[in-house]
Amino acid sequence: MITxxxxxxxxxxxxxxxxEALCQAATQYTDTKFIVIGDEARIRELGGARLPDNVEVRxxxxxxxxxxxxVRAVRRKPNSSLxxxxxxVANKEADVMVSAGNTGAIMAAGTLIIGRLPGVERPALAxxxxxxxxxxxxxxxxxxxxxxxxxxxxxxxxxxxAYVRHVLDIEKPxxxxxxxxxxxxxxxxxxxxxxxxxxxxxxxxIGNIEAREMMAGCADVVVCDGFVGNVVLKLxxxxxxxxxxxxxxxxxxxxxxxLAALLVGKRLRQMRARYDWAEHGxxxxxxxxxxxxxxxxxxxxxxxxxxxTQARKFIANDLLHKLTVAMGERHVSVPNSELGEGRT
Amino acid sequence: MITxxxxxxxxxxxxxxxxEALCQAATQYTDTKFIVIGDEARIRELGGARLPDNVEVRxxxxxxxxxxxxVRAVRRKPNSSLxxxxxxVANKEADVMVSAGNTGAIMAAGTLIIGRLPGVERPALAxxxxxxxxxxxxxxxxxxxxxxxxxxxxxxxxxxxAYVRHVLDIEKPxxxxxxxxxxxxxxxxxxxxxxxxxxxxxxxxIGNIEAREMMAGCADVVVCDGFVGNVVLKLxxxxxxxxxxxxxxxxxxxxxxxLAALLVGKRLRQMRARYDWAEHGxxxxxxxxxxxxxxxxxxxxxxxxxxxTQARKFIANDLLHKLTVAMGERHVSVPNSELGEGRT
Numbered sequence: 001m002i003t004x005x006x007x008x009x010x011x012x013x014x015x016x017x018x019x020e021a022l023c024q025a026a027t028q029y030t031d032t033k034f035i036v037i038g039d040e041a042r043i044r045e046l047g048g049a050r051l052p053d054n055v056e057v058r059x060x061x062x063x064x065x066x067x068x069x070x071v072r073a074v075r076r077k078p079n080s081s082l083x084x085x086x087x088x089v090a091n092k093e094a095d096v097m098v099s100a101g102n103t104g105a106i107m108a109a110g111t112l113i114i115g116r117l118p119g120v121e122r123p124a125l126a127x128x129x130x131x132x133x134x135x136x137x138x139x140x141x142x143x144x145x146x147x148x149x150x151x152x153x154x155x156x157x158x159x160x161x162a163y164v165r166h167v168l169d170i171e172k173p174x175x176x177x178x179x180x181x182x183x184x185x186x187x188x189x190x191x192x193x194x195x196x197x198x199x200x201x202x203x204x205x206i207g208n209i210e211a212r213e214m215m216a217g218c219a220d221v222v223v224c225d226g227f228v229g230n231v232v233l234k235l236x237x238x239x240x241x242x243x244x245x246x247x248x249x250x251x252x253x254x255x256x257x258x259l260a261a262l263l264v265g266k267r268l269r270q271m272r273a274r275y276d277w278a279e280h281g282x283x284x285x286x287x288x289x290x291x292x293x294x295x296x297x298x299x300x301x302x303x304x305x306x307x308x309t310q311a312r313k314f315i316a317n318d319l320l321h322k323l324t325v326a327m328g329e330r331h332v333s334v335p336n337s338e339l340g341e342g343r344t
Numbered sequence: 345m346i347t348x349x350x351x352x353x354x355x356x357x358x359x360x361x362x363x364e365a366l367c368q369a370a371t372q373y374t375d376t377k378f379i380v381i382g383d384e385a386r387i388r389e390l391g392g393a394r395l396p397d398n399v400e401v402r403x404x405x406x407x408x409x410x411x412x413x414x415v416r417a418v419r420r421k422p423n424s425s426l427x428x429x430x431x432x433v434a435n436k437e438a439d440v441m442v443s444a445g446n447t448g449a450i451m452a453a454g455t456l457i458i459g460r461l462p463g464v465e466r467p468a469l470a471x472x473x474x475x476x477x478x479x480x481x482x483x484x485x486x487x488x489x490x491x492x493x494x495x496x497x498x499x500x501x502x503x504x505x506a507y508v509r510h511v512l513d514i515e516k517p518x519x520x521x522x523x524x525x526x527x528x529x530x531x532x533x534x535x536x537x538x539x540x541x542x543x544x545x546x547x548x549x550i551g552n553i554e555a556r557e558m559m560a561g562c563a564d565v566v567v568c569d570g571f572v573g574n575v576v577l578k579l580x581x582x583x584x585x586x587x588x589x590x591x592x593x594x595x596x597x598x599x600x601x602x603l604a605a606l607l608v609g610k611r612l613r614q615m616r617a618r619y620d621w622a623e624h625g626x627x628x629x630x631x632x633x634x635x636x637x638x639x640x641x642x643x644x645x646x647x648x649x650x651x652x653t654q655a656r657k658f659i660a661n662d663l664l665h666k667l668t669v670a671m672g673e674r675h676v677s678v679p680n681s682e683l684g685e686g687r688t
Contacts, residue, residue: 067527132586143524146532180487180574183411188490188571211575212582227532228572230524231555235576238556239583242476243619247591250611257611260604267594267601275587 001033002315004291004308005094008038009063009081010101012298015039018100019046021304025312026052032312035094037081060084063101066297070104074112082106086113089290095315096291098282098307100299107144110288117320119327122148123287124156125226125294126163129236130275133217138164138173140223143230144285150193153177153223154201155330159286160221161203162326166317168220176209176219178228183208190225198223201330240275282307284314286323291315345377346659348635348652349438352382353407353425354445356642359383362444363390365648369656370396376656379438381425404428407445410641414448418456426450430457433634439659440635442626442651444643451488454632461664463671466492467631468500469570469638470507473580474619477561482508482517484567487574488629494537497521497567498545499674503630504565505547506670510661512564520553520563522572527552534569542567545674584619626651628658630667635659 006022008015015038026034033054036043040059044051051057062080064073074083082101086109088094099106103125110123124141131137140156141148148156157175164173177195179187184195186208198205206219211232214222224232247268251261281303282295291314295307314320350366352359359382370378377398380387384403388395395401406424408417418427426445430453432438443450447469454467468485475481484500485492492500501519508517521539523531528539530552542549550563555576558566568576591612595605625647626639635658639651658664 069529132590146524178575180490180571180578185413188569191571210582211579212585215579215582215586224575225532227524227535228575231522231568231572231576232579234524235555235559235579236583238554238559239580240587241556242559243584243587246476246615247612250608250615254611256607260607263600263604263607264594267598268591271590271594 002029002031002096002312003033003035003088003094004311004315005085005088005097006034006036006308007081007085007097007099007101008036008043009060010099010297011295012100013300014100015042015046017299017301018295018304019043020301021308022055023047023050023052024301024305025308026055029312030054035088037084058084064105066102068102068105070102070108071112073102073105074108083109083113086110086292089292090114096293096311098293098295098311100295100297100304100307103143103294103297106292106294107285110285110290110292114288114290114292117287117289117324117327119330120155120159120287122152122155123285123292124152124159125229125283126156126160126286127233127283128281129214129222129233131215131217134274135217135220137214137217137219138168138221139229139232140221140286141226141229142233142283143226145226147227148190148225150190150197153190153194153225154197155287155327156223157198157201157203157205157221158326158330159323160223162322163284163286163319164220166319166322167313170220172204173220174206174218175203175221175223176206176214178211178214178222178224178232179208180210181208182210194223244272244275281310284311284319289320291320345375346373346440346656347377347379347432347438348655348659349429349432349441350378350380350652351425351429351441351443351445352380352387353404354443354641355639356444357644358444359386359390361643361645362639362648363387364645365652366399367391367394367396368645368649369652370399373656374398379432381428402428408449410446412446412449414446414452415456417446417449418452427453427457430454430636433636434458440637440655442637442639442655444639444641444648444651447487447638447641450636450638451629454629454634454636458632458634458636461631461633461668461671463674464499464503464631466496466499467629467636468496468503469573469627470500470504470630471577471627472625473558473566473577475559475561478618479561479564481558481561481563482512482565483573483576484565484630485570485573486577486627487570489570492534492569494534494541497534497538497569498541499631499671500567501542501545501547501549501565502670502674503667504567506666507628507630507663508564510663510666511657514564516548517564518550518562519547519565519567520550520558522555522558522566522568522576523552524554525552526554538567588616588619625654628655633664635664
């Protein structure tokens, strides 16, 4: 039996979107118990007669807002939906939590309340970014840690390797380092040092990758620091939204545009779907000592459902144990690197 | 009379693309003298009977390759086309140089051979990134300096302010700091410090901006470090190329696609043109003590022509003097900040 804590108060479309997804998921995943946290009256209203047996409700009306300072908010609001979800995981009442709330606050709750895996100094947010070949690429860190060291980046690579092997069934994931050029000597100080560490590791490190090639699907995992990764994520999203909005205008504003839409609308929608965040679900905070998933802040019910599905798979595949093993191997294979050292 | 040095050996389509652009530019800009540097026989062959009177040729067959280590290459290859162009600017034989070669090598030649403006520790590469409102945004630094300090970022803002005021005729440019959130407290250590410096400056600093909003045209200038800026530039380009390639496939593979292309092909091409790098020309290295322009490595003749046009405008508008004044004001307005201090 898997137990999942669902924060029904975070994100732009809460609680409607998470509740719709939850009801669907609870019906479909009968091996999973869902503890949904939020305004009980509203949750029962939205769940209606449908609220399945494997759904339990924990009431709160405290929420952490998107613009609150994460660490302070987590410390001051133990009764917020987000902190309650993390506490359930910390107490082993739940295996995994899912929230569409404040990313920094989820990271803070993951680190301070649930804790870190042995050997992990900094967890990393690891979403799958859509690529043009349709495979997608695991990008980490997408915003959990702002000033990452080269050692942190190496840890991200070890965790991503284990995650991608077991979740995406890729035997030897191609791991690349996001950089401004493909030559070995490129990059800032931290990235150059990370290149050296990754080159010495037993991982399938394929070297530096430029952002252009990343979108073409030339790697399974792309490692970068949380500042860069977050910029990448938001830029990719912004450009996708902007271009598809422009295409929509072309296909709706004129009669010839509407005729063209009849001819190719379906294929363009398929193309858009390949580029849709909702299909790629949520993103795990790898390195947290319990399942900890972030759903996109503007998740609709579909995106929420995919995030719940992914979080369930994380536990069903025993990823926490596999990540622990991977971090153990990392410390064996690079004996000189001590935790916490090498911050540059 | 403006004198421009053109490196006819750098870039993917050299010397054909720069020569085609040069012949057009020389005919159109009769107030400008062009010194074109490269293989003289090939240049005369491409120029043919057309080589106008205001074009002078300097022969070399030495080129700096894309993968050479920049500083070493610049030091060891004084007779390369790129270094010869920079030397002409350093000796005041030319006002401005344009090259589509190795970005790092242009930066090295600009800094080591031409030198920096008074008060500038690090020049910045400042391209205009297309935005969905069609106005474009000046992004800097796009890759000149990898480990920039907060003081460097502040200097970029001062230079960009002067540049955008005079080149794009925007009276009080909206200057934003690229960040992972809009709240004041967001970012890595350098960005947080830069936020404080920018807030205290007399510039029209509108605060942090996320990559998503940047693409919507919410700022005239976006400041970031060279690592992040280069990733942004290449990602935007990669996504644009990928999506338009997918659209092309939809519009050419099937009969209904080809019919749709007849109906909306022109409008989609216009949309694509707005997103086309070629139309936005080259990018100046702001802070070099002489005109120093980078044309995109894959510039075709059109992109080359736009880069030449932009470089000419830089000199015609006396931008070098205006940037010098701006840097002077910057040191008056922030008396406590000494050059070279504040590297974090």
